[in-house]
Amino acid sequence: xxxxxxxxxxxxxxxxxxxxxxxxxxxxxxxxxxxxxxxxxxxxxxxxxxxxxxxxxxxxxxxxxxxxxxxxxxxxxxxxxxxxxxxxxxxxxxxxxxxxxxxxxxxxxxxxxxxxxxxxxxxxxxxxxxxxxxxxxxxxxxxxxxxxxxxxxxxxxxxxxxxxxxxxxxxxxxxxxxxxxxxxxxxxxxxxxxxxxxxxxxxxxxxxxxxxxxxxxxxxxxxxxxxxxxxxxxxxxxxxxxxxxxxxxxxxxxxxxxxxxxxxxxxxxxxxxxxxxxxxxxxxxxxxxxxxxxxxxxxxxxx
Amino acid sequence: xxxxxxxxxxxxxxxxxxxxxxxxxxxxxxxxxxxxxxxxxxxxxxxxxxxxxxxxxxxxxxxxxxxxxxxxxxxxxxxxxxxxxxxxxxxxxxxxxxxxxxxxxxxxxxxxxxxxxxxxxxxxxxxxxxxxxxxxxxxxxxxxxxxxxxxxxxxxxxxxxxxxxxxxxxxxxxxxxxxxxxxxxxxxxxxxxxxxxxxxxxxxxxxxxxxxxxxxxxxxxxxxxxxxxxxxxxxxxxxxxxxxxxxxxxxxxxxxxxxxxxxxxxxxxxxxxxxxxxxxxxxxxxxxxxxxxxxxxxxxxxxxxxxxxxxxx
Numbered sequence: 001x002x003x004x005x006x007x008x009x010x011x012x013x014x015x016x017x018x019x020x021x022x023x024x025x026x027x028x029x030x031x032x033x034x035x036x037x038x039x040x041x042x043x044x045x046x047x048x049x050x051x052x053x054x055x056x057x058x059x060x061x062x063x064x065x066x067x068x069x070x071x072x073x074x075x076x077x078x079x080x081x082x083x084x085x086x087x088x089x090x091x092x093x094x095x096x097x098x099x100x101x102x103x104x105x106x107x108x109x110x111x112x113x114x115x116x117x118x119x120x121x122x123x124x125x126x127x128x129x130x131x132x133x134x135x136x137x138x139x140x141x142x143x144x145x146x147x148x149x150x151x152x153x154x155x156x157x158x159x160x161x162x163x164x165x166x167x168x169x170x171x172x173x174x175x176x177x178x179x180x181x182x183x184x185x186x187x188x189x190x191x192x193x194x195x196x197x198x199x200x201x202x203x204x205x206x207x208x209x210x211x212x213x214x215x216x217x218x219x220x221x222x223x224x225x226x227x228x229x230x231x232x233x234x235x236x237x238x239x240x241x242x243x244x245x246x247x248x249x250x251x252x253x254x255x256x257x258x259x260x261x262x263x264x265x266x267x268x269x270x271x272x273x274x275x276x277x278x279x280x281x282x283x284x285x286x287x288x289x290x291x292x293x294x295x296x297x298x299x300x301x302x303x
Numbered sequence: 304x305x306x307x308x309x310x311x312x313x314x315x316x317x318x319x320x321x322x323x324x325x326x327x328x329x330x331x332x333x334x335x336x337x338x339x340x341x342x343x344x345x346x347x348x349x350x351x352x353x354x355x356x357x358x359x360x361x362x363x364x365x366x367x368x369x370x371x372x373x374x375x376x377x378x379x380x381x382x383x384x385x386x387x388x389x390x391x392x393x394x395x396x397x398x399x400x401x402x403x404x405x406x407x408x409x410x411x412x413x414x415x416x417x418x419x420x421x422x423x424x425x426x427x428x429x430x431x432x433x434x435x436x437x438x439x440x441x442x443x444x445x446x447x448x449x450x451x452x453x454x455x456x457x458x459x460x461x462x463x464x465x466x467x468x469x470x471x472x473x474x475x476x477x478x479x480x481x482x483x484x485x486x487x488x489x490x491x492x493x494x495x496x497x498x499x500x501x502x503x504x505x506x507x508x509x510x511x512x513x514x515x516x517x518x519x520x521x522x523x524x525x526x527x528x529x530x531x532x533x534x535x536x537x538x539x540x541x542x543x544x545x546x547x548x549x550x551x552x553x554x555x556x557x558x559x560x561x562x563x564x565x566x567x568x569x570x571x572x573x574x575x576x577x578x579x580x581x582x583x584x585x586x587x588x589x590x591x592x593x594x595x596x597x598x599x600x601x602x603x604x605x606x607x608x609x610x611x612x613x614x615x616x
Contacts, residue, residue, distance in 0.1 A: 090553070100588075224419075269589055271423040285402070289407050
């Protein structure tokens with residue numbers, strides 16, 4: 001049993017890591033009262049940015065490149081939604097198509113029409129001395145990539161920032177009532193710009209992590225719906241940082257079940273497990289009805 | 304650059320074959336899919352799931368054709384495929400409609416999730432229940448001759464599905480502008496609360512029906528693609544038609560009449576892009592970029608106007 005369980009849990013944390021980055025980014029964006037449905041396009045841009053930058057300057061540059069690509073995509077979204085007051089949902093959909101199309105075109109343009117799979121500098125898991133020898137928890141939680149360890153720091157900091165600082169309060173105020181925030185003298189548009197760009201950087205890091213720490217290569221459309229799943233993760237995490245991180249682990253598990261299936265040799269069609277994260281999203285979104293504590297401004301047009 | 308644009312133009316309009324066997328053949332699914340998206344958006348339903356509804360239509364039509372294909376004459380078989388495909392698309396959309404009304408799940412997210420589930424379903428179908436008899440290739444066997452939809456012009460590939468698409472657009476145009484149902488749809492899309500209080504309209508019922516009709520359009524497009532173009536089911540049966548449909552609908556300003564022009568424009572783009580990839584080495588995914596830019600362009604052009612979808616909540 002343990003021979004199956006530990007690789008499964010290890011894969012759960014590994015697949016949850018990029019999901020958590022995207023979901024935490026979406027969390028901050030949504031807390032400002034704007035839903036960014038274009039997270040999918042941001043993630044795939046981050047994948048490609050990560051690939052190109054890592055090829056040029058190594059893995060560390062790759063993460064920088066991924067975040068930068070995400071920010072650029074988020075700027076387009078913010079410009080349309082906040083400046084031109086375009087519909088956020090349709091802008092987000094266009095952003096997703098733009099990301100998928102642009103990366104596909106550039107990838108084949110740069111790396112050849114066949115789109116041959118190519119390796120990239122990647123980051124290997126690092127065992128933390130001491131902690132990694134704890135039974136079960138050690139190999140699962142403390143034999144991961146640096147990006148996972150960074151999350152262990154980022155999640156509590158973000159939770160504290162969101163709930164205990166003035167800046168976090170301002171962000172939440174803008175998300176709850178634009179009118180009240182304006183009356184209180186807050187620069188709503190600037191706060192939303194910041195929240196959207198932060199979401200872009202995190203989505204870009206999600207993509208870079210996917211390429212550099214999880215898959216080890218780029219394929220077209222490799223974001224595979226993670227941007228939309230990130231939105232579901234935020235709902236499941238009830239718009240809180242720690243909750244969102246834990247919800248990401250649940251979805252990491254849904255993805256990791258595929259590996260467990262292969263190892264266990266169950267006689268179910270593997271496509272069922274491919275569909276599982278998406279089915280889980282639907283079930284959880286339905287089950288969480290009424291308990292959700294969504295920022296009130298999500299229901300009105302952003303500007 | 305010039306070479307690429309020339310290849311694009313030649314692939315779309317350069318010969319009678321390009322027009323009747325490439326551009327218009329690719330416009331056929333876009334007519335129905337774009338119309339479905341436009342109707343949904345008109346009623347304030349953000350159905351982004353045309354892709355999945357299309358795939359379910361294609362799967363069901365193939366299953367039907369494989370199941371009874373040889374036993375029925377074409378005049379029975381072809382309408383049956385259309386009905387079953389439309390029903391499957393409506394059913395797939397119905398899941399999202401039910402989730403919206405029963406549990407308040409945003410249809411934007413649910414329809415996209417269902418797109419991925421549909422992809423997994425087709426992947427299983429072509430390796431499982433519907434795989435060709437030799438079990439080597441991940442695709443279905445060719446459907447029986449009686450289940451193949453008729454071509455409209457000898458020597459060209461334009462098929463019955465294109466006419467159905469045109470017909471659907473004209474019917475939707477009349478319904479939307481000349482009937483009480485059309486008024487209800489437009490009222491609900493403009494303002495659900497006003498539709499309820501001033502119009503006495505059952506918003507839930509109207510929204511659900513439009514959602515189902517939108518899915519039916521997409522499912523019918525899937526059936527037409529199998530019956531008229533591919534004659535078999537395989538995973539890549541849709542090069543993202545369901546997403547292009549959003550641009551088709553937005554460029555047509557959600558107007559059923561303008562969908563015809565918009566669908567032919569994007570059909571030409573798809574056809575031209577294939578030729579461009581073949582002749583000039585420009586990857587055809589560039590179409591997705593063009594689609595996204597057109598959506599953003601339409602959004603930028605309509606700034607400060609009412610939201611294109613009306614009040615959603």
